[in-house]
Amino acid sequence: MSEGIITLKKGREKPILQQHPWIFSGAIASAQAADPGDIVTVVSHDGRFLARGYWNQKSQIQVRILTWQDEPIDEDWWRRMLKRAAEARSLQHVTFEQGDNPQAAYRMINAENDFLPGLIVDRYADWLVLQALTLGIDKRKHMLADILASLVKASGIYERSDVDVRGKEGLKSETGILWGEIPPEHIVIHEHFVQIKVDVRNGHKTGFYLDQAPNRHRLYNFITEDFDEGFCQVLNLFSYTGGFGLHALGAGGVRVVNIDASMEALKLAEENVALNQLQGEVEYLQADVFEYLRDAVERNEQFDIIVCDPPKFASNKQQVERAARGYKDLNLHCFKLIKPGGYLMTFSCSGAISPDLFQKIVFGALADSGRQAQIIQHLGPGGDHPVALTFPEGAYLKGLLLRVY
Ligand code: SAH
Numbered sequence: 001m002s003e004g005i006i007t008l009k010k011g012r013e014k015p016i017l018q019q020h021p022w023i024f025s026g027a028i029a030s031a032q033a034a035d036p037g038d039i040v041t042v043v044s045h046d047g048r049f050l051a052r053g054y055w056n057q058k059s060q061i062q063v064r065i066l067t068w069q070d071e072p073i074d075e076d077w078w079r080r081m082l083k084r085a086a087e088a089r090s091l092q093h094v095t096f097e098q099g100d101n102p103q104a105a106y107r108m109i110n111a112e113n114d115f116l117p118g119l120i121v122d123r124y125a126d127w128l129v130l131q132a133l134t135l136g137i138d139k140r141k142h143m144l145a146d147i148l149a150s151l152v153k154a155s156g157i158y159e160r161s162d163v164d165v166r167g168k169e170g171l172k173s174e175t176g177i178l179w180g181e182i183p184p185e186h187i188v189i190h191e192h193f194v195q196i197k198v199d200v201r202n203g204h205k206t207g208f209y210l211d212q213a214p215n216r217h218r219l220y221n222f223i224t225e226d227f228d229e230g231f232c233q234v235l236n237l238f239s240y241t242g243g244f245g246l247h248a249l250g251a252g253g254v255r256v257v258n259i260d261a262s263m264e265a266l267k268l269a270e271e272n273v274a275l276n277q278l279q280g281e282v283e284y285l286q287a288d289v290f291e292y293l294r295d296a297v298e299r300n301e302q303f304d305i306i307v308c309d310p311p312k313f314a315s316n317k318q319q320v321e322r323a324a325r326g327y328k329d330l331n332l333h334c335f336k337l338i339k340p341g342g343y344l345m346t347f348s349c350s351g352a353i354s355p356d357l358f359q360k361i362v363f364g365a366l367a368d369s370g371r372q373a374q375i376i377q378h379l380g381p382g383g384d385h386p387v388a389l390t391f392p393e394g395a396y397l398k399g400l401l402l403r404v405y
Contacts (some may be wrong), residue, residue: 003041004055006063010045016065017050019111019390023063031057036170037139039066039073053117054136058170062158063115076138079147085114086151089123089384102126103190105198106384107210108152113386115393121148122206124198125190126155127183129206132162135169145178156180160206166219185270185312192217194246194276197268204265209240211349211381211397216247218379219307219345223251226343227304231255235303235337237289237310237330238269242269244307245344246276255281257303263301278370293333304342306334313398314350324352324361331365335373338404347379347399355398362400372405 008016012027023042034040040055043061052073053065066073083203089108090100102125109121118134132138138161145157157180162173187199191213200207223232232254236245241257246269248254258269266284273282287293289310308330313323327348334344347384348358355378366373379399387394 005041006030006040006042006055007032007047008019008044008050008198013044013050016068019065019068020047021053021065021115021117021388021391022061023053023065024060025062028062031055031062037135053111054134056135056169058358059134059168060283064112064134066115066117069237071197075143075147078144079151081114081116082109082144082147083151085109085116085233086148088386101190103188103195104192105189105196105208105210106382108384110394111383112391113388116387119144120206121211122208123152124207125153125184126153127136127187127200128152128154129200129384130157130159130178131161131163131172131206132159132171133163133165133169135171137168138166138171138174141178149179154180156183158200158401160200183239188275191243192220192247193250194272194278196241196246196272197275197318198241198244199264199268203251203268204240209243209309210229210386211346212243212382213384215345215347215399216243218325218377219244220251222343222401223248223254223305227251227253232305233257233303233339234313235259235305235306237293237308237334239269240265242272243268244309245282247268248305249278249280249282250275250276251371252279255283257285259285259287259289260387261286261288261315282368290329293337302339302342303337304339305337306342306344306346307391308334308344309345309349309399310347312349312350313348314332314352317352317396320350320357323353324357327353327358327361327369328365331362331367335366335369335371335404338371342404343376344373344402344404345379347397349397351393351396355395358398360399362402375400376403377401 007030009029042051051065053063118137120131157178199208206369234248234256236258239260381397
């Protein structure tokens with residue numbers, strides 16, 4: 001079958017020339033037959049070559065661009081791109097950990113941000129977990145798994161394509177083994193100085209929130225630097241399996257209250273504390289964070305540090321306003337619960353909320369609380385979650401470390 005050709009409307013080539021990887025249906029003048037998921041060549045209205053990518057008529061994003069060079073997208077191309085992304089991580093990893101760590105965990109392929117739209121691959125010790133977000137990737141996932149297995153030493157490659165966005169591509173959820181052995185119930189990874197049990201088959205996302213690794217480390221650092229004299233009370237909101245709490249406990253002299261809606265997550269949080277033989281007082285509360293906060297304010301509770309890492313509130317522009325109200329409400333309550341001189345580490349992982357807007361929302365909450373706050377640091381994901389400069393949508397995780405008076 002010959003390769004399909006997508007011709008753009010006149011004047012619609014600018015984003016492509018600026019290397020944005022998405023082409024929406026509205027920019028397309030005509031589409032010359034390609035099978036869904038197949039490679040297409042994108043040309044300007046007067047027939048000039050612009051890019052090559054994969055096609056899915058069912059999606060609003062009809063083409064995701066793979067290359068801006070006039071080159072074939074064959075198995076060799078995929079191998080080169082996967083290798084480049086994997087090698088970038090191993091370099092970083094060796095620098096950070098002073099040698100290869102068999103329990104390392106990090107994002108190896110970050111989709112559009114690694115110029116591989118629709119493909120997520122996370123490494124958890126000996127296992128890789130692959131997420132195919134689009135039809136173009138779904139169709140090639142077995143080939144991609146074979147290439148990955150030849151590039152990195154792995155016991156198995158497990159698929160966790162159970163995400164809602166696949167619906168927009170006309171795809172259903174799929175999970176299961178793509179290559180090698182089935183992962184065990186828990187894989188134990190190493191993050192900074194703690195061991196963490198990860199359930200890659202049933203946990204959230206691919207099993208763990210790897211993007212927060214540097215911020216968990218930051219929490220440990222400022223507890224050790226700023227609180228070594230007294231007892232430090234930490235409220236870990238949306239704790240999941242306890243990641244931030246484990247790092248706080250590691251600093252010593254700490255009481256941690258973990259709050260999450262998921263009992264399975266809290267159970268694993270408790271197992272993680274035991275696994276690391278951490279000292280300190282820990283509580284695990286299954287609760288709705290919004291309700292907990294309202295009650296805690298009524299009880300006049302006070303904490304030295306609050307970590308607030310909610311799930312994504314806005315998946316698109318239409319949801320931004322409602323999400324903003326949610327973030328404001330949360331942060332307002334957090335401000336009320338912080339001891340003067342304490343800290344708030346607050347996050348948003350909504351791609352539709354820009355760092356600027358997030359800061360404005362937190363400012364709004366501060367104004368209503370009557371407190372004072374300073375930005376100590378702007379926070380984001382680690383270098384294993386790069387953001388392509390041509391793809392601002394990739395900067396989904398943003399946060400602020402604030403000192404509150
Ligand atoms: N901070 C965590 C990741 C948090 S992810 C880490 O470092 O690993 C968001 C978590 O919020 C999930 O575990 C989810 O179960 C929980 N959650 C979502 N909505 C909630 C709510 N209304 N109340 C309490 N927990 C909630």
